[in-house]
Amino acid sequence: MDLTKVPTVRRMCPVIFLLDTSGSMDGAPIGAVNAAIEGVLPELIDMSDSNADNEIKVAIMAFDSEIRWVTGDSDLITPQELRDRWNDLDADGLTSMGEAFNELHNKLSVSHGFMKNASGSVAPVLFLLSDGEPTDDYQYGLNKLKQNNWYKVAARVAIGYGDSNDDVLREFTGNKETVLHTNNPKDLKKMIRFVAVTSSRVASQGSSSVSDDGANSPDDNTQNVATAIQAQGGALNADADEDW
Amino acid sequence: MSEFVRLQKDQQINLADGGTATVIGKLGEGGQGVVYRVRLDDTGEEKALKWYFVSNFNNPRKFYDHLAENIEVGSPSSSFVWPEKLTVWNYDAPFGYVMPIMPKGYESFSKFLNAKAYFNSANAMVNAGLNMVSAFKALHYKGYNYQDLNDGNFTIDPNTGKVLICDNDNVMGHGQYSGVLGKARYMAPEVVRGDKQPDKLTDRYSLAVILFMLFIGEHPLEGQKTNVPALTNKYDKKFFGTEPLFIFDAKDKSNAPVPGLHRNAGMWKYFPSFVKEAFQKSFSQESLLSGRGRLLEEEWFNVLMRLKSSIVKCPNCGEEIFMESDRETVCNSHKVKPVGYLNFAKRSNQAVTVPIVGGAVLYDYHVNSASEDFEKIAAVIKEKPGKFGLENKTNRNWLITAPSGKTTTKQTGETLVLGANFKIDFGGGNIATVVVNS
Ligand SMILES: Nc1ncnc2c1ncn2[C@@H]1O[C@H](COP(=O)(O)OP(=O)(O)O)[C@@H](O)[C@H]1O
Ligand SMILES: [Zn+2]
Numbered sequence: 001m002d003l004t005k006v007p008t009v010r011r012m013c014p015v016i017f018l019l020d021t022s023g024s025m026d027g028a029p030i031g032a033v034n035a036a037i038e039g040v041l042p043e044l045i046d047m048s049d050s051n052a053d054n055e056i057k058v059a060i061m062a063f064d065s066e067i068r069w070v071t072g073d074s075d076l077i078t079p080q081e082l083r084d085r086w087n088d089l090d091a092d093g094l095t096s097m098g099e100a101f102n103e104l105h106n107k108l109s110v111s112h113g114f115m116k117n118a119s120g121s122v123a124p125v126l127f128l129l130s131d132g133e134p135t136d137d138y139q140y141g142l143n144k145l146k147q148n149n150w151y152k153v154a155a156r157v158a159i160g161y162g163d164s165n166d167d168v169l170r171e172f173t174g175n176k177e178t179v180l181h182t183n184n185p186k187d188l189k190k191m192i193r194f195v196a197v198t199s200s201r202v203a204s205q206g207s208s209s210v211s212d213d214g215a216n217s218p219d220d221n222t223q224n225v226a227t228a229i230q231a232q233g234g235a236l237n238a239d240a241d242e243d244w
Numbered sequence: 245m246s247e248f249v250r251l252q253k254d255q256q257i258n259l260a261d262g263g264t265a266t267v268i269g270k271l272g273e274g275g276q277g278v279v280y281r282v283r284l285d286d287t288g289e290e291k292a293l294k295w296y297f298v299s300n301f302n303n304p305r306k307f308y309d310h311l312a313e314n315i316e317v318g319s320p321s322s323s324f325v326w327p328e329k330l331t332v333w334n335y336d337a338p339f340g341y342v343m344p345i346m347p348k349g350y351e352s353f354s355k356f357l358n359a360k361a362y363f364n365s366a367n368a369m370v371n372a373g374l375n376m377v378s379a380f381k382a383l384h385y386k387g388y389n390y391q392d393l394n395d396g397n398f399t400i401d402p403n404t405g406k407v408l409i410c411d412n413d414n415v416m417g418h419g420q421y422s423g424v425l426g427k428a429r430y431m432a433p434e435v436v437r438g439d440k441q442p443d444k445l446t447d448r449y450s451l452a453v454i455l456f457m458l459f460i461g462e463h464p465l466e467g468q469k470t471n472v473p474a475l476t477n478k479y480d481k482k483f484f485g486t487e488p489l490f491i492f493d494a495k496d497k498s499n500a501p502v503p504g505l506h507r508n509a510g511m512w513k514y515f516p517s518f519v520k521e522a523f524q525k526s527f528s529q530e531s532l533l534s535g536r537g538r539l540l541e542e543e544w545f546n547v548l549m550r551l552k553s554s555i556v557k558c559p560n561c562g563e564e565i566f567m568e569s570d571r572e573t574v575c576n577s578h579k580v581k582p583v584g585y586l587n588f589a590k591r592s593n594q595a596v597t598v599p600i601v602g603g604a605v606l607y608d609y610h611v612n613s614a615s616e617d618f619e620k621i622a623a624v625i626k627e628k629p630g631k632f633g634l635e636n637k638t639n640r641n642w643l644i645t646a647p648s649g650k651t652t653t654k655q656t657g658e659t660l661v662l663g664a665n666f667k668i669d670f671g672g673g674n675i676a677t678v679v680v681n682s
Contacts, residue, residue, distance in 0.1 A: 001514040001565050001575070003366055005461035006507050007359040011476050052357035052395050052457075053429055110474050118505055119466075120476035153475065205275060228275070231297035233248035 012117040013054040013204040014076050014124035015044070015196070016107075018100050021062040024132050025091035028185035029161055033129065034088040036192035041086070043197050044079035047204060054122050054204045058082055059107070059114060063100035065093030073107075076114050097134035097168070101141030108150035115150060123153040123221050125199045128172050129192065131161040138168060155203045155221035157195050161188055177226035198232065199225045248297050248338055251280055257293065257340075260312075260330040265293065265342065276300060276413075277340065284342070291328070294413070295340035302423070307413075308333055311341055314388075314415060321382035323375060325410045341413070346399060350408055353398035357457060364403050366564055370552045371405025373455050374618050377548060379409055380451055381541035384444050387418045391442035393450035394430040395457065418444075426450065428480050429463060433532050436485030440535075448538045452526035455544065459515065461508030464527050467491035467499035490527035492520070516554055516568050518595065522547045546594035549609055549618060553598040567604075569597035570681060583632070584664070584680040589613070600662060600678070602627030611638055611670035622670075626659060633659040634668070643669040 019033060037060070048056035057076035062068050070089065071077050104126070107113040115121050145151045158169035160181040169179045180195060182188050202225045251257070255267045265282040268290070272279045277296040284291060298304050311327055319326035327341040351361035363369040376398065383390060390397075392414045399408045414424050421441050425431060430453055432446035440446065456464045470483040489499040492512060501509035512520070522539055531537045539547070554566045558575045559582075565575050569585035588596035588610060598604050604625040608617035626633040635657070636642055642654045647665045654660045660668070666678040 001366075001563065003369065003511060003514065004362065005356075005359055005511065008357040008457070008461050008508065009463070009466065009506055010358075049358055049360050050352055050354045050396075052354040053427075115475075116473055118471070118473055120472050120474060120479075122477055123475065150475065153477070201275060227300075228297075231248060231299045233250070 008052055009119045010051070010053060010055040011119055012076070012115075012121040013051075013056050013200070014114060014121060015056055015058045015200050015203070016076075016104070016114075016124055016126050017058070017060045017196075018104060018126070018128045019060060019062050019089065020064070020095055020097070020130040020132065021089050021091045021093075022064045022095040022132055022135075023092050024095075024162070027091075029131060029188060030089060030091040032185040032189040033192065036189040036196075038083075038086060039189070040193045040196045041079045041083040043193075044200060045083065047197075047200060048079060051204055056200060056204055061100060061103065062089050063096050064091070065096060067096060067099050067103050069107075094135040095130065095132050096136045097130065098136040098138040098141035101138060101145045101172075103141075105141065105145045105148050105151070108145075108148045123155065123203060124150060125196075125203045126151065126154045126156045126172075127196060127199065128156075128158040128169060129161070130158070130164045130169065132163050133165050134168060142171060153221065155199045155225045157199045157222075157225055159188070159191055159195060173222060175222045175226055177230065178222055180229075194232075195229070198228050202228050248299065250278060251293075251295060256285070257282065258332045259342065260332050263329070265291070267293070271345070274411075281345065282342065290345055291342045292325075292345045293331075293340050293342050295338060298336075298338045304336075304339070305333070308339055310416075310420075311413060313417070314412070315341070317386070317388075317417070320386040320388060321379055323379040323407055323409055324383070324412055325408055326412055346408060346410065349403075350399040350401050350406075353395045353400055353454075353458070356400065356402075357395060357461065361400075361402055363405065366555050366566070367552065368401075368403060368405040369458065370548060370555070371618070372400050372407055373405075373458055374545065374548045374552065375405060375407035376451065376454060376458075377541050377544045378616065379407060380447065381545065383415070384447070384541065388415050389418065389442065389444045390415055390447050390450075391421070392424045392426045393447055393454065394427040395454065396427070398454070428477075429453070429465075429484060431484065432535070433485050433488050434535055436481060445535055445538065448540070449526070449531070449535075451541070451544070452523070452538065456523055456527075459519075460511045462491070462501065462506050464490055464492075464523070465499070467501050467506065469499040471502050471505065488527075488532040489529075490524065490532070492524065493527070493529070494524050496529075513574070514566055516551065516566050516573070517571065518547060519551055519566075540592065542592040543594055545616065546591045546596060549607070550595065550597060552618060553604060553606065553610070556599065556601040556604050559601060567599045567601055569599045570679070581681060584662075584678055586610075586634075586668075586676040587679045588674070588676050598625070598676075600625055600632050602632070606634075608638075610676070611640075611674050612672065613674050625662075632662045634662055635659040638670070640671045642671070645669070 059076045060070040110116050156173040157178045158173050160166040160169050170176050251267045257265045264285045268281040271281050280293045282293045301307050315327050325343050329342040331339045355361040397411050430450045432449035434440040465488050491501050525537050556567045558565045560578050560580050567573050572579040572581045582599040582601050584600045586598045606623040608615045608620040608622050611622040622638050624635050636654045639656050645651050645667045662678050664680045668676045
């Protein structure tokens with residue numbers, strides 16, 4: 001008999017990044033984003049390998065004058081695959097956030113998007129990063145997104161940098177506690193990592209221990225992330241092993 | 245509520261027993277807190293310190309007192325990485341507890357399920373099941389229940405099957421309730437339905453899920469019916485609560501594994517009938533819908549001991565198999581059946597048998613009804629052309645009675661040639677009968 005097993009069937013936990021790569025991000029900010037994404041991948045790999053219920057899959061959209069799925073526009077990929085093929089993003093052009101929302105809406109679909117997975121999927125993480133005013137009609141895209149059932153159940157988080165319009169970010173997340181802001185590139189790197197790890201943990205292990213005291217509705221993952229961010233005392237909280 | 249503050253290297257922490265500990269570094273981080281490596285300043289010993297995100301608690305003081313009580317009552321067995329000391333209580337400030345550091349060489353059960361870790365033998369895999377069952381027997385015996393039993397609680401040594409159980413902070417005394425319902429896919433259906441709070445009986449359901457996943461590598465309730473390529477959370481209540489159906493249900497095949505998707509489901513065919521029956525009972529509609537018929541830990545223990553003693557090399561092709569005692573076992577494209585088996589008195593209403601095949605092993609468990617030792621070898625079955633023998637590896641004399649009435653004794657190191665209907669008295673009233681298969 002051969003008792004060697006293949007990986008058990010897991011659901012997919014999509015983690016989707018929408019990254020503003022407009023011209024104003026050029027220099028230190030895009031450097032921080034690149035370093036943060038690269039830095040967070042080993043943590044996502046480990047988180048996914050240690051989870052027998054849900055497998056983390058990622059997608060990255062870079063939006064400026066155009067929108068582009070850096071990870072490919074047919075499927076989500078594993079954090080391992082992303083690490084193997086990761087290339088730094090460049091910053092240039094405008095901030096087509098409305099188009100980004102519209103494209104995200106199109107991809108949050110089982111029949112013609114990213115969400116088709118044989119063993120099903122849990123609610124995704126939607127991570128938005130921006131440093132400026134949308135230069136297109138963001139309302140148009142956001143209104144469509146708000147009708148999307150995946151968007152509704154998602155853990156929605158956002159980071160504003162510099163001159164970002166945080167009201168738009170709050171409209172995207174629907175929860176002011178899951179929008180963080182910084183003006184410092186070094187903090188930006190830490191913050192991206194902190195928010196990405198915390199939200200991915202909540203989304204991929206979220207159903208982990210459901211408390212029945214009504215405090216956390218298991219269906220409101222955005223609020224669950226807000227609670228987790230708060231419990232950890234915010235992003236800028238150094239740890240015993242932190243490098244300078 | 246105060247903010248959570250991460251600990252710094254070299255920071256000194258005051259312990260509730262008056263001692264202090266110094267932070268050395270970080271070991272890991274979870275949803276409930278951060279785990280640090282610390283040194284106890286009085287003894288110099290290194291320990292792990294779990295430092296909570298206190299604002300997660302509705303009532304931190306109550307949780308602190310609960311931990312104090314578990315420390316006082318003590319660990320159920322050496323398999324538990326149990327809390328040892330609390331940090332001082334300081335109104336509203338973060339707190340944590342000290343526990344042993346997990347030794348090297350153990351892998352999380354989740355990694356086994358994700359095929360990132362592998363057992364090095366069938367024996368190690370079965371040992372892991374026995375160790376899990378023993379640990380929960382000890383836990384329940386001590387009056388605790390786990391309430392949040394899931395794959396994340398176990399770490400296993402792939403070479404020996406030794407198990408360590410971590411994350412014991414939600415373990416509760418009988419009748420107490422932690423407020424944690426458990427993890428989806430591991431919660432008992434009655435908990436999912438909201439009919440009941442977790443207790444010993446619901447722990448037993450979760451334990452059966454863990455054992456099934458350990459052996460088969462798939463979830464017992466996920467098959468054809470639950471295969472929805474969409475958002476799964478919203479179906480959880482139905483699949484795991486109101487309409488659960490075992491993928492190998494004896495009568496209803498509508499939730500059978502999906503070929504190509506549930507690719508580990510093929511493991512099922514390797515397991516002997518008594519293991520299949522134990523799972524079919526654990527996940528029968530009766531168990532799933534009304535909580536009846538679940539196996540007690542001692543019952544599982546006996547089933548798994550029988551499984552362990554069924555591990556032999558196929559007499560036909562030499563491949564390792566789980567061999568049935570009293571019926572045919574399918575191995576590759578042939579069938580094999582032993583000439584007979586050793587039949588012991590039932591334990592907790594479970595049959596105890598060992599097939600008579602060269603290489604089969606008996607443990608202290610078999611020759612001593614008070615023993616649950618499944619490591620210490622008591623006897624081995626040997627084979628020569630035309631005969632089978634049983635070598636005495638205990639330090640007691642065996643008394644053997646043949647059907648003719650003739651008796652003989654076998655001392656340590658001696659081998660008895662087995663004959664039909666012999667009664668072998670291992671001492672202390674533990675008797676096995678040699679049953680010949682027709
Ligand atoms: N006793 C320990 N020894 C070594 N590492 C530990 C110990 N306890 C926990 N850890 C590490 O800390 C991580 C988080 O701990 P865990 O108890 O799982 O947190 P949570 O229950 O908050 O999710 C674990 O994945 C593990 O790497
Ligand atoms: Zn064979």
